[in-house]
Amino acid sequence: MSKILSAIACNLDQHILQTALPLFAEEKVQAIEWAFDTLFNHKNIPDWFVELLESFGKEGRLIGHGVFFSLFSGKWKPEQDEWLLRLKRMSNHFHFNHVTEHFGFMTGENFHKGAPISIPYTPTTLSIGHDRLKRIAEAAQCPVGLENLAFAYSMEEVKKHGDFLNALIEPINGFIILDLHNLYCQMHNFEVSFEEIIELYPLDRVREIHISGGSWEDSDLQPSKKIRRDTHDDSVPKEVFQILEKSIPKCPNLKFVVLEQLGLGLKTEESKINFRNDFLKMDKIISGVNSKNENIRQKSFLPSTNFQLKAPLESIQLHHQQLELSQILENALHYENAQHLLQDSSLAQSDWQIENWSPHMVETVIKIAQKWKAGFN
Numbered sequence: 001m002s003k004i005l006s007a008i009a010c011n012l013d014q015h016i017l018q019t020a021l022p023l024f025a026e027e028k029v030q031a032i033e034w035a036f037d038t039l040f041n042h043k044n045i046p047d048w049f050v051e052l053l054e055s056f057g058k059e060g061r062l063i064g065h066g067v068f069f070s071l072f073s074g075k076w077k078p079e080q081d082e083w084l085l086r087l088k089r090m091s092n093h094f095h096f097n098h099v100t101e102h103f104g105f106m107t108g109e110n111f112h113k114g115a116p117i118s119i120p121y122t123p124t125t126l127s128i129g130h131d132r133l134k135r136i137a138e139a140a141q142c143p144v145g146l147e148n149l150a151f152a153y154s155m156e157e158v159k160k161h162g163d164f165l166n167a168l169i170e171p172i173n174g175f176i177i178l179d180l181h182n183l184y185c186q187m188h189n190f191e192v193s194f195e196e197i198i199e200l201y202p203l204d205r206v207r208e209i210h211i212s213g214g215s216w217e218d219s220d221l222q223p224s225k226k227i228r229r230d231t232h233d234d235s236v237p238k239e240v241f242q243i244l245e246k247s248i249p250k251c252p253n254l255k256f257v258v259l260e261q262l263g264l265g266l267k268t269e270e271s272k273i274n275f276r277n278d279f280l281k282m283d284k285i286i287s288g289v290n291s292k293n294e295n296i297r298q299k300s301f302l303p304s305t306n307f308q309l310k311a312p313l314e315s316i317q318l319h320h321q322q323l324e325l326s327q328i329l330e331n332a333l334h335y336e337n338a339q340h341l342l343q344d345s346s347l348a349q350s351d352w353q354i355e356n357w358s359p360h361m362v363e364t365v366i367k368i369a370q371k372w373k374a375g376f377n
Helices: 014-025 047-058 078-094 123-140 155-172 180-189 194-198 238-250 269-292 316-331 335-343 359-372
Strands: 005-009 031-034 062-065 098-102 144-147 175-179 206-211 215-218 226-229 256-259
Touching (some): 031 047, 031 256, 144 155, 175 180, 194 238
Parallel strands (some): 005 031, 062 098, 098 144, 175 206
């Protein structure tokens, strides 16, 4: 295993930048992850931020993270063409070590709106995923990966997620971001152990790990149950650090570990101190591993072929189902109302398997969709 780099998710946000400044000054930050498409609507990026990105890019220590591509949208959108063109320009300029995207599709009818939500694991969605990932790989000209989701509708979906991710990235020789807080959410929400869930993933495909914090939410359906949400607005739980220590030795091709937190969770001095302490704790774990490891050549995960791309694959049926699901989730008055609408929709008795969805997770996805339906920005 070669040396693992300690990184932060660093975007053009005054709170995260102010918080991380002492870490940069002490040269603790070895790499940065940039959510490049969050700046697509910005006309001018400050010169100093461009210089920061260029500096890390020249050293092979800049990684790009996509948010808005909506990988599994059933219908191809002009905005996705534009997203790829901008990715190509940015990749040429900033020299990403690798580029990643979120799993799922955006619930909103309009591009850049809604929350990333899971899809049924079918030959149709697999083919669409292959098509989209090849387009990302062609635009980026570097290794391409996908991040595991925090949200799942059922335990059955949790069990299948790792295998589906592996099948998705195989044609592009891709990799996985293993988000450990996302695993933590599923461990709690579905009462599954770390030892059980970690074996569901192709760990030799893990090139990047995320750690972050989140929040607890009460369930109206089950007052005794707390739902763990991947909100990125708090410190990293001690359990996630414990998972990190257990996970690193299982991932022989790991190159980056990234600490994430949204700027909105870094407005107090206490929260900023906690973030820096979380980074130092993460870095100490990584340094301990690095000190024991020899420099062994890792997989490059470079796309293995030039892709002959035709017109983007589409599924009109999937598109209509996604619109119908989005409409229900974003406008349901409560769980019972959503259940009635779902049973009366085209998703009933379909590959979506809504009949097997856990009630507390339906309740949760309604809250997620309604929170983000106006957009992330």
